Amino acid sequence: MKKQTLKLVLLLAMAFICNGAFAQLIKVVVAPNHTDWVYKTGEKVSFDVSVTKNSIPLKGVEIRYEISEDMMDPLKSETKTLDKGTLTVNAGSMNKPGFLRCRVWAKYDGKEYPGLATAAINPELIQPTAKLPSDFVQFWDNAKKEAAKIPMDTRMTLMPERCTEKVDVYQVSVQNYEPGARLYGIVCIPKGEGKYPAVLKVPGAGIRPYSGDITNAERGYITFEIGIHGIPVNLPAGIYDDLRAGALRNYNNFNLEDKDKYYYKRVYLGCVRAVDYIYSLPQFDGNNLVVQGGSQGGALSIVAAGLDNRIKGLAAFYPALCDLTGYLHGRAGGWPHMFKDKSNNIPAKIETSYYYDVVNFARQIKVPGFYSLGYNDMVCPPTSMYSALNMISAPKEYLIVEEIGHYTYPEQWEKAWLWIDKLIKK
Secondary structure (H helix, E strand, O other), X not given: OOHHHHHHHHHHHHHHHHOOOOOOOEEEEEEEOOOOOEEOXXXXXEEEEEEEEOOEEOOOEEEEEEEEEOOOOOOEEEEXXXXXXXXXXXXXXXXXXXXEEXXXXXXXXXXXXXXXXXXXXXXXXXXXXXXXXXXXXXXXXHHHHHHHOOOOOOEEEEOOOOOOXXXXXXXXXXXXXXXXXXXXXXXXXXXXXXXXXXXXXXXXXOOOOOOOOHHHHOOOOEEEEEOOOOOOOOOOHHHHHHHHHOOOOOHHHOOOOOOOOOOHHHHHHHHHHHHHHHHHOOOEEXXXXXXXXXXXXXXXXXXXXXXXXXXXXXXXXXXXXXXXXXXXHOOOOOOOOHHHOHHHOOHHHHHHHHHHOHHHHHXXXXXXXXXXXXXXXXXXXXXXXXXXHOXXXXXXXXXXXXXXXXXOOHHHHHHHHHHHHHHHHO
């Protein structure tokens, strides 16, 4: 097994461990009584609950459950004993599009085990709460024009220890947003003669190093994986730990009261500058560019495609930053849930959020997209995600994995890459 392939397998394994994707001894199984998990407004919803050990239902186990709309306070809660090993919970109905969640905790041998399921109520009809500012397009057009005046000042450093027989790997930095500010990333370029399509990989939330996507570069793509914080992406891990706990803690709230200074302005413009860099590469085929990412990266995929018509397609997983003002209207808002904190509920911050809400970039998309998410996601709630995705009028391909939370199965990424391959060949 090649070093890069082994590394990818290990990273996937660690991701599953962190997200609880490996089986545990006791399972709390919760499932709606519709096989597709989808209901209509006014339709009665029920959930079947069982607690199993070695795949056999346990009898006499005490459970407590809560019924709530997506991310809202419980509408109903109760403690029950599973006399027969199973229980049907009548959750009522919803008279509006949204999501109805059943969360269950089971007690066994002194420990508590969680489970949940989330029913979708006409999700395709969910409308956003985020307003579209009348000058939204003008605001971003002006920002792009100003940023375009900044010379790229490209710096590429070969990373020989990461290169393979088929791929050259470089750390890259380009000037971004304002003089002196820089965008860093790892570009992997196939070594063979000819021109290649490209994939821009935008990151999930956090502060961490990046190693580049060698695997897909060996398949014939230029891959450019970027960070967003204006710092090199190959530093010792301890530096990122210090920044995460210190200077960049809660970066997603920095300067939220000012739309011209909000932290994500440099981030969104950095995605455009990353496209500039890809187009500057002599190995790029000059046309076929796709952007992809998950969570914050799912958001940035939609933002980039909404901002830059040079992007020909996108693959977005469980996008963050969608319908941020949902909490101000009695329903779930997107990560980072800033308006769940009442101290942020001031006019200037609310107004700024409209200029950065993924909902409003989704309205601008004109290229095909692949979108994948799960109904059990409590980081990027499905109500918020559908608020944005329903605004996209361009061709959409969905891969809904109802049971997943804020993680992905390998099959989802496999299908996304098949979709990208097909788009590029077309």
